Amino acid sequence: MTESKEPILRVENICKILGGKKILDSVSFSLQRGELKVLIGPSGAGKSTLLQCINFLIPPDKGQVWLEGTEIRSRRKRDLYAFRQQVGMIFQDFNLFDHLNALENVAIALRKVKKMNRQAARDRAVAELDRVGLGDKLGLFPAELSGGQKQRVSIARALAMDPKIMLLDEPTSALDPELIGEVLSVIRDLARGGMTMILATHQIGFTRTLADEVLFMENGIIIERGLPAELLSPNAGTRSRDFCSRLDELYAEDE
Amino acid sequence: MLNTFSVILEALPYLLKGAVVTSGIVIGAMGIGLVLGVHMAVGQVYGNRAFRWLVNLYVWFFRGVPVLVLLFLFYFGLFTLAGLNLSAFAASILVLGMTTAAYQSQIFRGAILSLPRGQLQAARALGMSDTKAIISIILPQALRFSIPGWSNEYSIILKDSALAFVLGTSEIMARSHFVASRTYQELPLYITAGCLYFILTWLGVRALLKLEAKVRIPGYSH
Numbered sequence: 001m002t003e004s005k006e007p008i009l010r011v012e013n014i015c016k017i018l019g020g021k022k023i024l025d026s027v028s029f030s031l032q033r034g035e036l037k038v039l040i041g042p043s044g045a046g047k048s049t050l051l052q053c054i055n056f057l058i059p060p061d062k063g064q065v066w067l068e069g070t071e072i073r074s075r076r077k078r079d080l081y082a083f084r085q086q087v088g089m090i091f092q093d094f095n096l097f098d099h100l101n102a103l104e105n106v107a108i109a110l111r112k113v114k115k116m117n118r119q120a121a122r123d124r125a126v127a128e129l130d131r132v133g134l135g136d137k138l139g140l141f142p143a144e145l146s147g148g149q150k151q152r153v154s155i156a157r158a159l160a161m162d163p164k165i166m167l168l169d170e171p172t173s174a175l176d177p178e179l180i181g182e183v184l185s186v187i188r189d190l191a192r193g194g195m196t197m198i199l200a201t202h203q204i205g206f207t208r209t210l211a212d213e214v215l216f217m218e219n220g221i222i223i224e225r226g227l228p229a230e231l232l233s234p235n236a237g238t239r240s241r242d243f244c245s246r247l248d249e250l251y252a253e254d255e
Numbered sequence: 256m257l258n259t260f261s262v263i264l265e266a267l268p269y270l271l272k273g274a275v276v277t278s279g280i281v282i283g284a285m286g287i288g289l290v291l292g293v294h295m296a297v298g299q300v301y302g303n304r305a306f307r308w309l310v311n312l313y314v315w316f317f318r319g320v321p322v323l324v325l326l327f328l329f330y331f332g333l334f335t336l337a338g339l340n341l342s343a344f345a346a347s348i349l350v351l352g353m354t355t356a357a358y359q360s361q362i363f364r365g366a367i368l369s370l371p372r373g374q375l376q377a378a379r380a381l382g383m384s385d386t387k388a389i390i391s392i393i394l395p396q397a398l399r400f401s402i403p404g405w406s407n408e409y410s411i412i413l414k415d416s417a418l419a420f421v422l423g424t425s426e427i428m429a430r431s432h433f434v435a436s437r438t439y440q441e442l443p444l445y446i447t448a449g450c451l452y453f454i455l456t457w458l459g460v461r462a463l464l465k466l467e468a469k470v471r472i473p474g475y476s477h
Contacts, residue, residue, distance in 0.1 A: 057376055077384065085382035095373035099396045099472050109381040112391050143474030154377075161381060 006069055008033045008196050009165050014053050014063035016046075016220075023049045024060070025220040031165060031198060036191045038207045038228075039200040040240065041217035047200040048092075050217070051167045054198075055087045056080060067164065085113060088158030088166040093174050094150040096142040096157075102129060102149075103138040106157045114161070128156035132186050148179030155186055166190070168199040204244045208232055216240040259443045266434045266444065273430035274451050280347050280416045280426060281455075285409060287352025292359030293398075297389055299360065300367050310360065317357035322415050326350050330422050347419035347426075355412050362404035366397040399470050406463040410456045417452070427451050 007030035016024040023046045031037055039047045052058040054065060056074045065072045072083045096105050106125035110116045116124070129135055132152040142150055151171055158166060171187065172180040184206055191197065191210050201207065207214060208228050216224040216231065216239060224231055224240050231240040295313065298306045317325070330346040341349070370393060378388035420428040431448035435441045 052376075055380055057379060081382045081384060083382075084380055087380075089377075089380035091373060091377065093371075093373055095371070095377035097374055097377070097392050097396075098371075098475060099392075099399065101473075108391060109378075109383065112387050113382045141473045141475065143472065157377075157381070 007031055007066075008068055009054075009198075010064075010066040011054060012064045012066075014050065014060045014065075016049055016053055016058065016060050018049070023220050024053065027063075027217075027220070027222055029215060029222065029225075031196055032212075033196055034194040035196055035212045036210055037198045037213050037215060038211040039198065039215050039217055040202070040204070040207065040243065042243065045217040046220040047217055048169050049220075051089070051169045051198065051200060054167060055084050055089060057089075081113075085161055086164045088161060088163035090151070090154055090158060090166065090168040090171045092170040094142070094147070094154045096150055096153055098142050101139050101141050102134060102145065102153045102156075105142070105153055106160050109157065110160055124160055125156070128160045129153065131159070132156045133182070146179060147175045148182045151175065151183045152186055155183075155190075159190075165196040165198070168197060168201070170200050170202070172201065172203060202247055204232065204247055214240060216243070259440055262434070262438050262440045263443050263447055266430075266438075266447070269434065270427060270430050270447060270451060273425060273427040274455065276344065276424065277413070277416050277426040277451075278455065280344070280351060280419055280424070281409070281413050281459075283348035284351035284355055284412055284416070287348070288355035288359040288408070288412075289405075291353070291356035293363055293394065295356065295360035296363035296367060296397075297394075299364050301385065301389065314357045314360060317354045322351070322354055323418050323421065325354060326418060326422055343419070343422040343424040347416070347422055347424045351412055351415060351419070354415070355408055358408055358411075359405065362401050362408065363397055365404070366400040367393060369400060370396055396472075399467075399472065402463055402467040402470075406460050406467075409459050409463065413456055413459065414452060 009031040011030065012028045014024050014027045015022075027046070027050055029037070039050070041047055049058055053060040053063070056065075056072075059074065065074075067083060067086060073079045074083075097108065100108060103122065103125050106128055107121040110121035110124055111118065114121075126135070126138065129138060132155055134149060134152055134156065137145065137149060142153075145153065155171075168187065172183050175183060180203070184203065187197075187199070188206075188210060199211075211228045213225060214228050214231050215222045218239070224238055230236060231238050232244055233241070295310045299310045302310075320328075326347070329350045330341070330343070334341050334346060334349075374392055374396075375385075375388055378392045379385070383391070416426060417428040419426055420432065423429070427448050431444045435444040438444070
């Protein structure tokens, strides 16, 4: 894995107040090329808001975002759209386009945003759907797919844009337990392939084995950060460890 | 009795031409309503405060004033004031079109608001501008969900088109009235007029049902 000194993504002092409540309080971190950072923490901690502030789906009240050393001027529409193309986003509830089949879900942004012609977009979409194991489901519509399949289509849709980084907002939280594995295995392949990612999740086992760094958030602040082995080992004595052991009990997770 | 039938038979080609005029009014008005209504709905959901206020004013005006008053107001008043010299047919289309636009905008607005919000977020996250997202993602779905309400609006505008008679548009009602007053066969002629409206309603609603089935999203139950 090549690791340059300049971070691919740098996020500084992100603040967001919603409804009088401080959701994010000066959050900063940076992401090296090929790195997988995992955001954990109780719900309401601000993980989802943080991810959506990074690509300005929620405009932060304060703070800066740099991609490859360039600060994003989110008020300039052209810059904003160009930036978002380079940042793939995966949502908890998939957000597939309901009126388009799997193939068109992946192809539409290629045609409308990247201005590819119909055939090139189609070929690329087929390749991406193949990659997530859905090569035989091209013609099916979201309502005809299982949750796990929908999430894999949404991953293919993001990958087709050739993103430099991916933001994954609890990609398995809306899935039935038996469908989580197929989505995690796609994410695992991405991590091994060197994709730079930031992942909010409650999947502690997955975090232990694959995360390069764990960020533990609570009340809009990153209160702990470090290697998974340091933060999550049985006698680390950290807030993260405490939180995870309660999750482990809840899900009786086995490695 | 025989006389009645022969009057209707003789008048039928004349009345059917009226049905063509009526269809022209309705298709024109629904078309104007579709184009204006979609823009107003999008503006009402995504537009700025000034635009929303303007659309609101428009909708309240056309919902609050009777169609008959609107026809007179525009044909004998506002169109003339604006220096437009419109035929009764064109004026009927315009006034009914502006009226149905107010109602249609609310059909589309409801459909847009019923869509899960996440799809717009996903489109934005892919780098689409809001305009692109609305055209490629939001409207194709919202328009599908609008077909039942639109079909209802069609049947209402079809019947409102009979009011165009008062401007002298030679549609079904005007022609029936003309023949009835000449032949004194009021009852059979107005029954025939009623039947023509019924048939046009039925044909239109059926066609829209077919369209609804044709563009239905597989596996989707809304």
